[in-house]
Amino acid sequence: MSIAYDPETVEKNAREYWETSRCFEVVEDKNKEKFYCLTMFPYPSGKLHMGHVRVFTINDVIARYQRMQGRHVLQPMGWDAFGMPAENAAIQRSVPPAQWTYSNIDDMRAQLKRLGYAYDWTREITTCRPEYYRWEQWLFVTLFKKGLVYRKNAIVNWDPVDQTVLANEQVIDGRGWRSDALVERREIPQWFMKITAYADELLDGLDHMPGWPDSVKIMQRNWIGRSEGLELSFEVQDEDEPLTVFTTRPDTLFGVTYMAVAAEHPLAEKAAADNADIATFIEACKKMGAAEATLETIEKKGMPLGISALHPISGEQVPVWVANFVLMSYGTGAVMGVPGHDERDWQFAKKHGLPIVQVIAPSDGSDIEIDAAAFLDKGVLINSGDFNGLDFDAAVDAITKFFEASGRGSWTINYRLRDWGVSRQRYWGTPIPIIYCDDCDAVPVPVDQLPVVLPEEVEFTGHGSPLKDMPEFINVACPQCGKDAKRETDTFDTFVESSWYYARYTGPDNEQAMLDERAAYWLPVDQYTGGIEHAILHLLYARFFHKVLRDEGLIDTNEPFTNLLTQGMVLKDGGKMSKAKGNTVDPQGLIDKFGADTVRLFMMFAAPPEQALEWSDAGVQGSFRFLKRFWNTVGEHADGGPVVELELDSLTDTQKNLRRKTHQTIAKISDDIGRRYTFNTAIAAAMELLNAVNRFDDESDTGRAVVHEALEAVVLMLSPVVPHACHALWSVLGHATPIIDMAWPKVDEQALVRDVIEIVVQVNGKLRGRISVPIDADNDAVSAQALADPNVQRFVGKNEVLRTIVVPGRLVNIVV
């Protein structure tokens, strides 16, 4: 008599086997085909949440499936350990961020082990450890020397009450989240990495990444935003510095009726000096977020500065305005306004009574009313002096030539992508390895003095970085001249750590170099899985770093991630699970109650990975019930003792049918997991086969052998999803070799052969009958049989058959 399914024991046994056999620890082996299978590593926020369980389970299924395909699989795990929540916890609970983080890591590691993921734990990475971050300090210094790192002013959110810099997330409706004070824009010097130097390569690479979803590639392409256009200058009356602007529509140049500059622009500041209204307006502009979403949705406001720019061709005067939607740090801090042919400019001109001039007419000669709406199409130039009558191409060509000849403009390539600001005014991050000396300016910390270690024992107040109160950290001798100097107290954006961790997993123990020859064996990552919310920033920064590391000679490939799978969120009651809503479901409780396999199964069954997953407690019950049924079916079969060898020639039709179902299912699941990543349909197919086995009532020797084949297939194919149960069931089926060392089952093409198939018959596209036809019947025979069907005849009747469409093997459509 078989024993009842007890996940607690079953899972403990499997875990112990994996641990003692160390079967997931891998070393480089040139004779084996490697498969590097990675998820985006978690931020150690406390406990695992459902989103973690989902992404890790998806990746674990792929890793275990690939292992069964014979690949040498590396699946590592680590911790994206620097970040803001640790600082918040420190303020709330008076625990240093380091202590909080390490304790969370210990808890979450234990949870991951309980879930049975096939990780090589010998490669674990923790980014807040100096042995990790020292190498990104080294890289920063190296890039500094190469000129790929520079310092410039950039905007931050300043909380005037808490006297601290806020993250965008901490600004709620323009106010500080703790102080409720109106947040101000403030410019401070910050460090930047020149990602724009790689803009073209990052863009072109997207064309050679078939393993990435189109949606992600399109988003990145739009983000980089390469455009070609004319860069030109407007002289400003009584000023030495011209206003430089970029336009992709030089053909509309004669339609410029105003210029707009940012509040921080020198022209605006100058005008504010002797005009109180302008000064007030500029102050108001600065009390506004810098986020693109804000700029694009706010009410567009502006004020004339009382100065004029000179149109570079006509010489006419156009007024210069200051506007709240122009930012100094993006581009040149100035834009030209062409209200006749740009939607936003049109709105702005309408509102402020600025003239709207039509300079483009429709190509078909029709009339338009420029006062009613902007005309955005390309057309023929009018009101454009010598350029009247030219079409778009000719006009762009002629106007560009005019500027290039006069030296006041040139055809250039422009990117929406901006350089990556990596400075953060926070404590819990990698110290930026820079020393400021009064004589030598910013000096990188010499490589032999790295790492600059972040002190972990700190008092945390929440008012700025504790590093600023630590003279022992700040005061240092200038590496160049030896004079007293001061350390940078800013730390890196945490995206810096996550931009190269995937490479460090290949050699996490190397104390002499960032990366070594092991990177060449494992990279690139074959399968990368993570949230769609990282489609742009993280994935673009990682691609950038990969190219930088390549140019440093540390790796020899162009792209970090060959195949990308972006999984959807886990929802509850149609919305995001969040602590604020109080609708979180703790995976631990479910693991304790049902076991890890039930949780894994539900996660994979409830939705395809790319879609949002709606959480359902009842669905978890269903998964548990299925596992019990699965367990009992295999157990009851095994109770009948060993089975005989299958004699394929002597099968009955029913036996043949079950066998066909077995091999159809192998084909289906192999495709679902291997190609489509639709684990939900793979599990559904396994359930179907198991249902067929349960309906199959044949205790003969051959019957039991057919069942045995089906059950072996199901156990093997479900083992990536529910590995603990399948580890046990494989031995129940009489095998000495552990299932973790088994290969994926193979399809017997002979078993799939059938001689009669069912065809659907439609009349005028509506389903009216089904017929059985020989597999090799020709189209004429099939349509004749379809027409003969009694129900089909009812609808065809005396009507004339106009057309008959036969889709071989599928359907017949009779058009009357």
Next chain:
RNA sequence: GCCGGGGUGGCGGAACUGGUAGACGCGCCGGACUCAAAAUCCGGUUCUGGAAACAGAGUGAGAGUUCGAUUCUCUCUCCCGGCACCA
């Protein structure tokens, strides 16, 4: 506002290349077992009409292409992700 994705039974979802809409599971209804309940097993379950056979309607809304549209095109609408300092 801009970029990307999504909307299918009471619920999660399936339908892969334009060809049977609703696989599989949940829930619900009925039955078996039980003194009873739980668990388990069997059957039914898109809606409307019908005892049934079957018929009509039906994939966010509206139009279009097609012999045939959940699938392709256009317009609209609602929801989700991203917008450079949440990770």
